[in-house]
Amino acid sequence: MSKVRWLLPLALFAALLAAAEAWVTAGAAPMTLPRPSAVLLLLWREHASLLQQLGVTLLTAGYGFVLAGLLALAVGFAVYAAPRSEGAVLTVGAVLSSVPMIAIAPILSVWLGLTLGTRVLITVVICLFPMLVATVQGLHEHKAAEQELFTVLAASPWQRFRLLALPSAVPMLFVGMKISAPLAVLGALIGEWNGAETGLGVVMLNAMFGLQVQRLWATVVIACAVSSLAYAYICLVERVAGHDRASVAT
Numbered sequence: 001m002s003k004v005r006w007l008l009p010l011a012l013f014a015a016l017l018a019a020a021e022a023w024v025t026a027g028a029a030p031m032t033l034p035r036p037s038a039v040l041l042l043l044w045r046e047h048a049s050l051l052q053q054l055g056v057t058l059l060t061a062g063y064g065f066v067l068a069g070l071l072a073l074a075v076g077f078a079v080y081a082a083p084r085s086e087g088a089v090l091t092v093g094a095v096l097s098s099v100p101m102i103a104i105a106p107i108l109s110v111w112l113g114l115t116l117g118t119r120v121l122i123t124v125v126i127c128l129f130p131m132l133v134a135t136v137q138g139l140h141e142h143k144a145a146e147q148e149l150f151t152v153l154a155a156s157p158w159q160r161f162r163l164l165a166l167p168s169a170v171p172m173l174f175v176g177m178k179i180s181a182p183l184a185v186l187g188a189l190i191g192e193w194n195g196a197e198t199g200l201g202v203v204m205l206n207a208m209f210g211l212q213v214q215r216l217w218a219t220v221v222i223a224c225a226v227s228s229l230a231y232a233y234i235c236l237v238e239r240v241a242g243h244d245r246a247s248v249a250t
Helices: 002-025 036-045 047-081 083-098 101-112 116-138 144-152 157-192 200-209 213-241 245-249
Strands: none
Touching: 002 036, 036 047, 036 213, 047 083, 047 116, 047 157, 047 200, 047 213, 083 116, 101 116, 101 157, 116 157, 157 200, 157 213, 200 213
């Protein structure tokens, strides 16, 4: 069953590539759609420089992802220690997540400067809300009997958080991380679109304005592949840690 689950999407993807190749070769496709084989050839020829630019983007995405997770845990502890603040915190988080970052990013770049810190901040803002919601929800996953036991033992809020709430919240934390991992790549690209000198987003912009269609599609393919791999990596860590659905069911 697992092989079929992987083979069917791969077969469909291969069929789409073959159809696109035939469509472009026949001259029926628009000029903005290059042959997939030409894109793959460019990826092979320029893989060294593209990987170097990708490394810059991944650095920003990694910093933003980790900082967003730490901030979500810190805010989650504050909400756990003061439950009445949960509604206000989630409302503020929802407002921040509803702000179109593609429109706010230029303002942040002008205000804070065209630095790595600004790009990391943009990534943090994009990644924070899913992690925050997952953290706050996960901290309520423990059972009432366990809560009563910690009350009888006169545990401090930090002890309750560290020994009771946080271990129970781990499955939900993985949910938030799986959502935020691809968003971290998106946040890094948005940050690079607003004044960076290096990075995959800069290559993407230069290819777009230079009408380099094959290079533009190559950067899109890389961005999609990295986002998918980021999600898959979190899923792998979740499985190894024993918190995926299959492990929990068994």
